[in-house]
Amino acid sequence: MFKDKFSEGIISAKQFDREDIEYILKKGKEMIQIKNSNLLQGKILATLFFEPSTRTRLSFESAMYRLGGSVIGFHSEDVSSIKKGESIADTIRTVENYSDCIAMRHSLEGAARMASKFAKIPIINAGSGSGEHPTQALLDLLTITEEIGELDGLNIGIMGDLKYGRTVHSLSILLSNFDVNIYFVSPEILRMRNRDKDFLQQQQVKYKEITKYRKILNILDVLYITRIQKERFVDIEEYEKLKDFYIFREDDLENTKDNFRLLHPLPRVTEISPNVDISKKAIYFKQTYYGIPMRKAILSELMTE
Amino acid sequence: MFKDKFSEGIISAKQFDREDIEYILKKGKEMIQIKNSNLLQGKILATLFFEPSTRTRLSFESAMYRLGGSVIGFHSEDVSSIKKGESIADTIRTVENYSDCIAMRHSLEGAARMASKFAKIPIINAGSGSGEHPTQALLDLLTITEEIGELDGLNIGIMGDLKYGRTVHSLSILLSNFDVNIYFVSPEILRMRNRDKDFLQQQQVKYKEITKYRKILNILDVLYITRIQKERFVDIEEYEKLKDFYIFREDDLENTKDNFRLLHPLPRVTEISPNVDISKKAIYFKQTYYGIPMRKAILSELMTE
Amino acid sequence: MFKDKFSEGIISAKQFDREDIEYILKKGKEMIQIKNSNLLQGKILATLFFEPSTRTRLSFESAMYRLGGSVIGFHSEDVSSIKKGESIADTIRTVENYSDCIAMRHSLEGAARMASKFAKIPIINAGSGSGEHPTQALLDLLTITEEIGELDGLNIGIMGDLKYGRTVHSLSILLSNFDVNIYFVSPEILRMRNRDKDFLQQQQVKYKEITKYRKILNILDVLYITRIQKERFVDIEEYEKLKDFYIFREDDLENTKDNFRLLHPLPRVTEISPNVDISKKAIYFKQTYYGIPMRKAILSELMTE
Numbered sequence: 001m002f003k004d005k006f007s008e009g010i011i012s013a014k015q016f017d018r019e020d021i022e023y024i025l026k027k028g029k030e031m032i033q034i035k036n037s038n039l040l041q042g043k044i045l046a047t048l049f050f051e052p053s054t055r056t057r058l059s060f061e062s063a064m065y066r067l068g069g070s071v072i073g074f075h076s077e078d079v080s081s082i083k084k085g086e087s088i089a090d091t092i093r094t095v096e097n098y099s100d101c102i103a104m105r106h107s108l109e110g111a112a113r114m115a116s117k118f119a120k121i122p123i124i125n126a127g128s129g130s131g132e133h134p135t136q137a138l139l140d141l142l143t144i145t146e147e148i149g150e151l152d153g154l155n156i157g158i159m160g161d162l163k164y165g166r167t168v169h170s171l172s173i174l175l176s177n178f179d180v181n182i183y184f185v186s187p188e189i190l191r192m193r194n195r196d197k198d199f200l201q202q203q204q205v206k207y208k209e210i211t212k213y214r215k216i217l218n219i220l221d222v223l224y225i226t227r228i229q230k231e232r233f234v235d236i237e238e239y240e241k242l243k244d245f246y247i248f249r250e251d252d253l254e255n256t257k258d259n260f261r262l263l264h265p266l267p268r269v270t271e272i273s274p275n276v277d278i279s280k281k282a283i284y285f286k287q288t289y290y291g292i293p294m295r296k297a298i299l300s301e302l303m304t305e
Numbered sequence: 306m307f308k309d310k311f312s313e314g315i316i317s318a319k320q321f322d323r324e325d326i327e328y329i330l331k332k333g334k335e336m337i338q339i340k341n342s343n344l345l346q347g348k349i350l351a352t353l354f355f356e357p358s359t360r361t362r363l364s365f366e367s368a369m370y371r372l373g374g375s376v377i378g379f380h381s382e383d384v385s386s387i388k389k390g391e392s393i394a395d396t397i398r399t400v401e402n403y404s405d406c407i408a409m410r411h412s413l414e415g416a417a418r419m420a421s422k423f424a425k426i427p428i429i430n431a432g433s434g435s436g437e438h439p440t441q442a443l444l445d446l447l448t449i450t451e452e453i454g455e456l457d458g459l460n461i462g463i464m465g466d467l468k469y470g471r472t473v474h475s476l477s478i479l480l481s482n483f484d485v486n487i488y489f490v491s492p493e494i495l496r497m498r499n500r501d502k503d504f505l506q507q508q509q510v511k512y513k514e515i516t517k518y519r520k521i522l523n524i525l526d527v528l529y530i531t532r533i534q535k536e537r538f539v540d541i542e543e544y545e546k547l548k549d550f551y552i553f554r555e556d557d558l559e560n561t562k563d564n565f566r567l568l569h570p571l572p573r574v575t576e577i578s579p580n581v582d583i584s585k586k587a588i589y590f591k592q593t594y595y596g597i598p599m600r601k602a603i604l605s606e607l608m609t610e
Numbered sequence: 611m612f613k614d615k616f617s618e619g620i621i622s623a624k625q626f627d628r629e630d631i632e633y634i635l636k637k638g639k640e641m642i643q644i645k646n647s648n649l650l651q652g653k654i655l656a657t658l659f660f661e662p663s664t665r666t667r668l669s670f671e672s673a674m675y676r677l678g679g680s681v682i683g684f685h686s687e688d689v690s691s692i693k694k695g696e697s698i699a700d701t702i703r704t705v706e707n708y709s710d711c712i713a714m715r716h717s718l719e720g721a722a723r724m725a726s727k728f729a730k731i732p733i734i735n736a737g738s739g740s741g742e743h744p745t746q747a748l749l750d751l752l753t754i755t756e757e758i759g760e761l762d763g764l765n766i767g768i769m770g771d772l773k774y775g776r777t778v779h780s781l782s783i784l785l786s787n788f789d790v791n792i793y794f795v796s797p798e799i800l801r802m803r804n805r806d807k808d809f810l811q812q813q814q815v816k817y818k819e820i821t822k823y824r825k826i827l828n829i830l831d832v833l834y835i836t837r838i839q840k841e842r843f844v845d846i847e848e849y850e851k852l853k854d855f856y857i858f859r860e861d862d863l864e865n866t867k868d869n870f871r872l873l874h875p876l877p878r879v880t881e882i883s884p885n886v887d888i889s890k891k892a893i894y895f896k897q898t899y900y901g902i903p904m905r906k907a908i909l910s911e912l913m914t915e
Contacts, residue, residue: 054391054396058403072675075379085877086664086877087884093895097899098672227390230389231389266395267390269390269391274394285399288403289402292403340652360704363683363705367654367709370654371652532695572695573696574695575695579697579699593703596707
């Protein structure tokens with residue numbers, strides 16, 4: 001049972017096997033039909049964003065309100081008790097007494113996992129440093145299955161900052177449960193980390209690492225682009241060199257299949273040209289729309305008995 | 306129909322003709338009677354305050370809660386996705402998938418208008434730079450009609466920073482639909498901008514520009530004072546010279562008519578002496594009270610079918 | 611009647627006599643049984659935190675949501691209207707028109723009291739500088755009575771920063787209504803202030819001031835430890851000298867009675883060693899749990915007719 005397996009929360013995409021993914025995608029699909037409900041009336045979600053966020057936080061909050069629940073939380077590095085010297089463990093053991101579930105973002109990779117060790121209520125990892133962002137990956141899959149179709153057999157390009165990009169780590173892990181061909185497209189210096197590749201190899205995922213995307217555009221069903229993340233670079237000059245490494249333009253669309261779709265977890269900086277937006281192949285804003293039903297599915301699984 | 310005409314939202318006072326104003330004032334008046342309702346249950350308002358605000362944001366949020374709705378949002382220049390380089394258009398095309406209406410404040414004049422071009426849901430301009438603040442002007446009119454009476458025939462003084470003050474811009478535009486006499490009182494350097502005066506002349510509004518308010522006090526029905534806005538001045542020395550240009554004192558009240566009323570959009574700094582507060586003629590705190598029914602009227606018009 | 615006596619709100623622990631405390635403790639106890647209700651449906655709490663807070667703000671918000679109410683507010687020194695030069699009095703006279711009760715925290719001791727002079731709705735002092743924090747003290751008493759038993763006859767140690775610690779000021783004032791023995795444990799320089807001791811003497815409270823806690827550990831029923839508050843020190847070197855003055859360790863527990871309990875208002879820094887946490891005698895996280903029923907009791911008393 002999903003509820004039992006995930007009773008401690010959702011920390012990593014590695015918790016999910018194919019059956020779990022198919023189950024939660026089905027629940028997400030159902031939530032598309034139910035705009036509002038009172039399923040979580042009286043329940044409280046705590047959104048603890050030690051690292052600020054707009055999209056993810058508002059998406060969780062909207063999902064919670066659509067289910068009739070309430071939200072408390074903070075969203076800033078500038079958290080008062082943290083400034084006073086409090087540990088994450090203490091914060092969690094306090095906030096769990098105020099709420100029924102905690103969605104947290106933190107700049108450290110292990111933060112959500114550690115929190116789940118201390119908490120009596122479910123923890124949702126809403127982004128942990130350069131590590132993972134599993135609920136983003138789940139909404140990405142909901143977007144693909146709703147807008148394109150079955151995952152098995154798809155050719156999926158994942159492009160951009162594959163080293164620091166937490167969304168692409170979680171996405172590739174989830175995809176490893178399906179029969180897909182993955183093309184990792186990045187500058188040499190931003191390749192997937194070895195530990196992530198080791199995992200994929202172990203899972204017998206078919207993937208290739210390349211630097212140029214144009215030559216594979218015509219075979220792709222999905223291209224998932226991510227931002228080069230300024231905030232992860234220690235050396236700003238290195239960032240400046242890489243930030244415009246990829247710019248997907250309108251004419252790139254001409255070389256793509258009819259049912260090719262372009263995804264992006266957003267925010268987007270320069271890596272997709274704005275005049276691509278109007279194409280029916282560009283579905284990154286629709287992707288944010290699927291965040292609500294997917295997070296409604298997740299929240300209702302974790303908080304109902 | 307109001308709902309049809311304003312389906313894209315409320316961006317400028319110029320959208321309103323006399324009939325629209327009378328309609329929404331009537332709705333605001335009705336909302337005074339209905340403290341709480343479930344009219345907007347299940348609906349979500351997003352308050353996107355790129356420029357911080359206390360009063361306006363809390364007023365919108367309170368109005369939304371009084372109608373049974375929910376609120377998501379951010380309120381700081383320090384918005385994470387913006388810091389990551391996201392454009393307003395992208396923010397709007399994301400948040401519209403999380404909410405049913407967006408109230409936004411931004412330091413740039415054209416921001417709300419641009420947002421409404423991209424959004425599928427209504428946008429409310431909750432203050433755009435030195436430009437406009439139409440819902441403030443609507444609550445100002447509700448205050449005047451409830452506390453004084455019919456607008457036609459009133460002598461209305463508008464005093465303070467008429468150049469940068471967005472509330473006075475929206476207020477004069479709304480008043481241009483009525484048969485009023487306006488006295489614009491300001492230091493020479495903070496006069497109404499030409500584009501605003503051109504509009505008023507075109508609308509055949511009777512107005513005068515003066516520098517001293519004491520000589521017209523005895524004929525006024527309303528004096529609307531605004532703060533000299535430190536944050537709009539490039540030259541801080543110029544601000545220092547002007548900040549105490551007007552200080553309305555207790556003894557000024559002696560020269561006013563019995564039904565004279567003093568309004569101010571707040572926050573107030575030094576331009577009204579605190580011992581004026583206790584006079585029944587000082588209704589600037591009551592004015593904040595009228596913000597709730599007026600915003601309830603606006604939100605319910607924009608979000609119900 | 612509690613409601614009548616506290617119609618202006620809860621500003622100081624000095625408002626409470628023994629009967630009031632027993633009444634609100636009984637109400638708090640009742641609230642433990644009622645997880646969710648609709649008692650405050652349609653009501654709005656404003657949380658105005660001029661000085662930031664995590665625990666207290668989230669605790670009030672959670673309590674309000676558990677009662678079916680809504681919350682508006684701000685939480686930062688960086689409040690926009692304050693930066694624009696607004697006085698507390700003006701802020702209060704505005705926000706009272708948006709809400710049914712205001713919980714406020716401010717760095718100045720007299721702020722909440724002053725606010726209550728201006729407000730037509732109840733004010734709750736959620737921490738005023740180094741002054742008081744009465745609702746924390748009420749939840750402390752609920753914790754003690756639920757986890758240990760009757761207050762009369764208890765030996766209670768209060769240790770740490772007794773000079774600047776607002777929670778210990780309010781706690782000792784409340785305890786002065788009961789037949790308890792208090793041991794104030796602090797470095798010489800952080801002793802209780804004379805005005806607080808004068809009050810306790812007047813109330814004929816039995817108390818002693820000591821510097822070392824180990825010799826009284828075996829007679830204590832309760833030890834209430836507080837953090838040395840870095841933010842209250844003008845001289846950072848003095849803080850550095852004092853910050854590790856007390857570190858309560860696991861082996862300290864061996865010298866305590868069976869029903870000895872360790873409390874702390876949190877956040878905790880170094881004054882309690884983390885390996886104390888697992889002891890059943892350490893109840894500081896449970897203490898945060900009791901914050902919800904106590905604040906539900908307070909909010910429902912102040913906001914229902």
